[in-house]
Amino acid sequence: MSNRDYANRKPTKGKAKSTRRKSQAPAPRRFPLLLLLVTIGLVGGFCYFLWSINDSSTDDTEPAAVVDKPKKPVVNKDPNALPPKPKEQWTYQQELENKQVEVDIPDAEKAKPSRPYQMQCGSFRTLSQAEEMKAVIAFQGLSASIKKVKGTTGDWHKVSLGPYDSKRQVERERHILQKAGINGCIILFWEGA
Structure with a gap:
């Protein structure tokens, strides 16, 4: 099979032209007279509907009982005049x-939490x-303490901060540690020294 260059190929003259039949031009469309009339x-x-309802708002057709009443004379008031000031109803x-x-x-002693936070x-x-965790916390400007605790599976070294008087202080420092990438901090009640 030979490679052909279709991009640079010149059209052939007089050879097979398209075999498609030329379609006949469509018949000219007539103007839709029926649609125009509708x-x-x-x-x-x-x-006509709009013209007929135009004058309906000015009809003076009143019931017979109202027609018998004498009409009040129309007083031409200033259109820019303000209405009278309303009477105050509030007490x-x-x-x-x-x-x-x-x-x-409340007393200051009662306002303090009975169990501060850590x-x-x-x-x-x-x-x-x-010690490594304590150093990372110290780089954030906070002070932590390490406490050795005996557990059921052996000795554990807990890194904790506190005590704090309010939960708001604890949350503020937890956000500082979260910005530094320390996300595992939990808030507890202070257990004492």
Whole structure:
């Protein structure tokens, strides 16, 4: 099989032309007279409807009982005049002027939480891993402590921060640690030293 260059091939003259039959031109379309008549009829009917309802709002057809009443003379008022000021109906303003509000202020001792918070950021088998976590926390400007705890499976070294007086302080420091990539911190109640 030989390779042919179809891109640079010149058209052949006089050889087989297309075998397609030339289609006959479609017959010229007639103007849709029926559609025009229907459209004119609909537009004319709509215009007549609008003309007939135009004067219906000004009809003075009143019931017989109302016709017997004498009509009030029409007074030409200034169209730019404002209506009279409405009469004030509210009484709460006078009630509030003589009202006293009593507020109970809690004592400072009662406002403090009975159990302050702490945050635990890790629990490790080896002391070196706990020291490494403590160093990463120190680079964030926070101070952590390591506590050795005996568990059912052996000794554990817990890295924790705290105590904190409010949960808001704990959340603020947890967000600082999350920005540094330390995501495993949990908030607990302070267990004491």
